Amino acid sequence: MQFKNVLLPLAVAAGSDLDGISSCSIFKGDIVFDGSLATASINGIESIEGDLIVKNITTLNSLTAPLLANITGAFTLEILQSLTTVSFPKLTSVGDISFITLNVLDTLQLDAGITQAKSLIISDTTIKSLKGISLLTVDTLNINNNKFLTTLDFNLRSVSNILEFSSTGSNVQLTFPYLQWANNITLRDVSSVSLPNVTTINSTLSFTNNSISSISVPKLSAIGGSLAIVYNGQLTNASFPKLQTIGGGFQVANNTKLESILGFPLVKSVGGAINFIGSFDNATVPSLEVVQGGVSVESDSELFNCSSWNDLQKEGAIRGDSYQCKAASVSTSVAITSGAATATSKASKASATGSVEASATASSSGAGYMVEASSFGAIAALLFQLL
Numbered sequence: 415m416q417f418k419n420v421l422l423p424l425a426v427a428a429g430s431d432l433d434g435i436s437s438c439s440i441f442k443g444d445i446v447f448d449g450s451l452a453t454a455s456i457n458g459i460e461s462i463e464g465d466l467i468v469k470n471i472t473t474l475n476s477l478t479a480p481l482l483a484n485i486t487g488a489f490t491l492e493i494l495q496s497l498t499t500v501s502f503p504k505l506t507s508v509g510d511i512s513f514i515t516l517n518v519l520d521t522l523q524l525d526a527g528i529t530q531a532k533s534l535i536i537s538d539t540t541i542k543s544l545k546g547i548s549l550l551t552v553d554t555l556n557i558n559n560n561k562f563l564t565t566l567d568f569n570l571r572s573v574s575n576i577l578e579f580s581s582t583g584s585n586v587q588l589t590f591p592y593l594q595w596a597n598n599i600t601l602r603d604v605s606s607v608s609l610p611n612v613t614t615i616n617s618t619l620s621f622t623n624n625s626i627s628s629i630s631v632p633k634l635s636a637i638g639g640s641l642a643i644v645y646n647g648q649l650t651n652a653s654f655p656k657l658q659t660i661g662g663g664f665q666v667a668n669n670t671k672l673e674s675i676l677g678f679p680l681v682k683s684v685g686g687a688i689n690f691i692g693s694f695d696n697a698t699v700p701s702l703e704v705v706q707g708g709v710s711v712e713s714d715s716e717l718f719n720c721s722s723w724n725d726l727q728k729e730g731a732i733r734g735d736s737y738q739c740k741a742a743s744v745s746t747s748v749a750i751t752s753g754a755a756t757a758t759s760k761a762s763k764a765s766a767t768g769s770v771e772a773s774a775t776a777s778s779s780g781a782g783y784m785v786e787a788s789s790f791g792a793i794a795a796l797l798f799q800l801l
Contacts, residue, residue: 653677708734
């Protein structure tokens with residue numbers, strides 16, 4: 415039977431408000447819960463052509479729908495401090511899922527498994543597992559501030575808008591064995607991640623403030639926007655062996671245990687600026703041909719030198735307005751304009767009795783011109799010995 419002539423949302427303040435629709439298999443309209451219910455069971459309904467919204471009910475501890483298989487609109491559970499049971503054993507398709515501020519709910523009873531939803535947002539909950547949510551495609555996936563949600567294994571093939579994880583529990587392990595492309599991926603507070611089959615990121619890929627020790631995206635060939643690997647204190651390895659193009663900026667910064675930036679052997683072009691900062695001994699992008707923005711590379715390691723970046727600047731590959739490379743004892747800065755480049759190089763050498771520094775500034779009509787820092791270092795050392 416089909417419930418007809420529904421012009422307004424059905425407001426449910428007591429269990430008896432659901433009795434009038436229990437003989438219907440299809441309900442056209444929204445069902446909105448309010449009041450002070452302790453339990454609620456949506457019996458008889460197999461499909462809701464609208465939203466199912468349950469918000470701000472401090473007394474509700476159980477919500478069930480034994481036959482419900484489809485919700486065309488939003489399935490929203492929000493600010494339900496007492497909710498301990500959510501049982502939808504036949505639910506497979508939802509428009510949008512939003513579970514927010516569920517303080518005592520640890521398990522979702524979704525026996526059939528939800529395989530279709532445009533968005534999934536889970537925020538500020540005590541849920542321990544997403545078993546029963548097995549989406550293949552999604553527009554938005556946002557999981558944040560769920561301290562007990564530590565192991566996540568998704569069957570996703572694609573994410574057309576945003577995939578974001580942040581502020582989840584300690585030792586969070588993410589696995590995306592089938593994911594092939596996403597528009598935007600942002601990962602924070604993650605201890606490990608597996609992205610073995612991702613080939614394309616349309617917009618941005620960001621790894622920020624994670625406890626992850628290794629990042630490997632073995633099949634990724636193109637990023638349409640920016641790549642950021644920032645403030646990952648345990649990171650020792652970053653490997654992108656097939657990546658060729660980065661459409662936006664390229665940032666690897668403040669990863670204190672990352673001793674080298676060598677995992678980008680095929681990157682040819684960067685559409686924005688390059689910013690590398692850390693304590694790395696080596697930072698080389700051997701196939702790089704063009705950087706549309708500026709370049710800033712800075713390491714406090716005594717083993718790092720700027721030679722490969724200086725060569726890149728000489729060749730005119732840096733199209734932005736500035737180039738700067740700083741090592742522990744040598745720095746080179748170049749201000750680039752449309753018709754000229756001004757280069758400043760400094761080198762210093764210290765001894766037991768003192769130090770000497772030599773610097774020079776030169777300009778040329780060719781944007782590729784620069785002064786070799788190593789030459790000034792040699793002159794400075796010679797002057798010091800003669801003195």
